[in-house]
Amino acid sequence: MTLSPDWLAQGYPHIWAPYAQMKTAVPPLPVVRSAGSRLELADGRSLIDGVAAWWTACHGYNHPHIAQAVSRQLETMPHIMFGGLAHEPALTLARRLCERLGPGLDRVFYTESGSVAVEVAMKMAVQYWINRGERGRSRMLAFKGGYHGDTFGTMAVCDPDDGMHTVFRGLLTEHDIVDLPCDDVSFAALETYLAQHHAHLAAILVEPLIQGAGGMLIHDADTLRRLRLLADRHGLLLIFDEIFTGFGRTGTMFAFEQAGIRPDIITLSKALTGGTLPLAATVASHKVFDAFWSDDPSQALMHGPTFMGNALACAAANASLDLFDSEPRLEQVATIAAAMRVGLEPCRGLDWVRDVRVLGAIGVVELDRIVDRDGLRRRLVDAGVWVRPFGNVVYLTPAFTIDADDLTFLMRTVCTVLSAQRP
Numbered sequence: 029m030t031l032s033p034d035w036l037a038q039g040y041p042h043i044w045a046p047y048a049q050m051k052t053a054v055p056p057l058p059v060v061r062s063a064g065s066r067l068e069l070a071d072g073r074s075l076i077d078g079v080a081a082w083w084t085a086c087h088g089y090n091h092p093h094i095a096q097a098v099s100r101q102l103e104t105m106p107h108i109m110f111g112g113l114a115h116e117p118a119l120t121l122a123r124r125l126c127e128r129l130g131p132g133l134d135r136v137f138y139t140e141s142g143s144v145a146v147e148v149a150m151k152m153a154v155q156y157w158i159n160r161g162e163r164g165r166s167r168m169l170a171f172k173g174g175y176h177g178d179t180f181g182t183m184a185v186c187d188p189d190d191g192m193h194t195v196f197r198g199l200l201t202e203h204d205i206v207d208l209p210c211d212d213v214s215f216a217a218l219e220t221y222l223a224q225h226h227a228h229l230a231a232i233l234v235e236p237l238i239q240g241a242g243g244m245l246i247h248d249a250d251t252l253r254r255l256r257l258l259a260d261r262h263g264l265l266l267i268f269d270e271i272f273t274g275f276g277r278t279g280t281m282f283a284f285e286q287a288g289i290r291p292d293i294i295t296l297s298k299a300l301t302g303g304t305l306p307l308a309a310t311v312a313s314h315k316v317f318d319a320f321w322s323d324d325p326s327q328a329l330m331h332g333p334t335f336m337g338n339a340l341a342c343a344a345a346n347a348s349l350d351l352f353d354s355e356p357r358l359e360q361v362a363t364i365a366a367a368m369r370v371g372l373e374p375c376r377g378l379d380w381v382r383d384v385r386v387l388g389a390i391g392v393v394e395l396d397r398i399v400d401r402d403g404l405r406r407r408l409v410d411a412g413v414w415v416r417p418f419g420n421v422v423y424l425t426p427a428f429t430i431d432a433d434d435l436t437f438l439m440r441t442v443c444t445v446l447s448a449q450r451p
């Protein structure tokens with residue numbers, strides 16, 4: 029196959045692509061421009077984007093308000109170290125995030141990726157107990173179907189069987205990975221489990237309302253309320269990984285709002301900068317922070333990524349929050365949810381479709397299996413949409429600003445392509 033343009037042909041032999049068997053992987057599509065919900069390819073084709081850059085570009089691509097904020101920041105101060113120095117974008121962002129999160133979540137620790145934000149959350153939870161003098165509480169209770177990142181620490185809390193990291197099994201820290209309870213029987217079983225095992229657990233870690241990269245599996249708000257109760261009853265911290273769900277994706281600014289409860293620690297990343305620059309945050313409650321507040325230097329949180337609190341990224345995140353204030357993002361999410369409930373419904377009748385489900389601006393068509401994922405991806409691209417099925421799911425997570433015609437086209441294309449042949 030001859031690749032074009034030249035930069036792809038000459039550069040691709042030096043690229044190691046994500047989640048790809050390079051020998052058989054289909055080469056990536058060359059993109060030369062992004063705008064709104066469109067990706068323009070080097071050959072002039074335009075694709076309607078159903079993924080929003082791995083769920084990050086909630087305002088669509090190239091929003092001028094974010095672009096201006098970043099370019100202004102670039103001229104004054106792109107980056108300074110965060111150790112011993114402070115700058116306005118990072119501190120203003122911390123204050124604004126805490127205002128948005130509401131009382132109880134009030135200390136922000138910045139990192140540059142979601143995985144590292146989860147690492148920091150786990151580190152906080154483990155050291156919380158060490159600092160309080162309770163030894164042996166080092167394990168997380170996490171759930172099958174979960175995904176929390178690709179680093180060694182976070183691989184260990186992903187689904188151990190169906191996740192992407194089974195090859196590393198045996199090398200990972202052991203945690204307690206159990207079924208996510210969904211009814212009285214399974215909650216009773218978890219209660220029994222915790223009664224026996226809580227003494228070696230530091231925290232419960234869960235993606236609230238939807239487990240994303242582990243399969244787009246939805247659970248209800250009551251599950252979260254009951255997990256909060258269990259955590260309180262057994263003295264565990266509760267960590268919500270809102271890296272996917274944060275910033276409107278499920279219909280509220282944060283998924284936990286739908287349950288009317290709060291976690292002790294929350295992780296944020298993906299849509300934090302509106303899909304423009306890498307940034308993540310781990311936000312802790314007073315209770316957690318207070319366990320580190322001490323005259324003893326060994327009780328400090330020893331972490332500090334080089335690019336922590338990057339000023340460009342913080343400027344982008346502040347501009348993204350402006351847009352949540354000034355534009356009707358949550359209404360747009362509600363409109364998308366309503367449209368997807370109707371627009372994806374035709375898929376339900378297909379023999380190979382197991383389920384169709386919608387949560388906020390997330391539409392999921394679950395198949396019994398996808399045999400030829402590359403073929404399916406190619407047919408979607410040929411039909412004019414960028415949709416990237418994984419596992420046995422085809423999902424849509426468009427920008428909240430996608431226009432109604434583009435959304436209709438996306439959904440219709442998914443249904444048409446899925447119905448044409450068993451993928």
Ligand SMILES: *Cc1c(COP(=O)(O)O)cnc(C)c1O
Pocket residue numbers: 141142143144146175176177178235240241269270271272297298
């Ligand atoms: C994407 C994701 C992560 C990992 O974030 P990276 O920035 O890819 O490291 C962690 N948790 C959840 C819920 C995610 O969706």
